[in-house]
Amino acid sequence: MLELVEMKGSIVLAADDPAALACFYGCLLGVEPQQGLSASHWRVTWPAGGFLEIYAPSSSRPQPRQLGRLALCLQRHADGGASTQVLHSWIGQATAQGASLLTPPRQEPFGVEAWLLDPEGNRLLLLVQA
Template identity: 75%
Template structure:
């Protein structure tokens, strides 16, 4: 048995490049011209596809979001998070809320280039 995360996208190739850059993993062409895959750190893939025109998938803010995590043994977790935020915004993401310290680490909420919510989390 395998698992994956599926994300509908208007531009799957661009969104695959965005997540590939943040995950430091090369995007891969999927099963067709409108399907891309990015290896997911926990196993499986982040599957990005353009939905069928006969079954469109409208954009929805919802309560579900991808969470990308890093941990740091030495150094400043906030500095690592700021560098990651900078990378995400350079790649086309946008910051929704400034970084903040929580008991479990330092986090920031962003939107990916297509408006999906994304949580970046650095744990010390």
């Protein structure tokens, strides 16, 4: 039996333009994207650990764009009544980088949230908790 010394996890995201999508997520997370294992592979440090691995799929195994139930969720915390203001600012940052707003911000019991599409059409939830 193979003994695992250390296990790591990453999130993998196919992209038509990996460098541009890495810049988008790097901007929202406040980190510098890193070149990965090739010119078509980029990494963005993920807040919970590991990386968001962004790559161009092989032409022999394409990954078509599609909406589904899986989405990336980025979270921030804010002081009391500032949650909505923080979210609006974050949405502005995301849309300036090429995202589009799917649903306007709304208050939920766990915080204020908004659903967007990133520049390549992947679902993205921005959540600000008080």
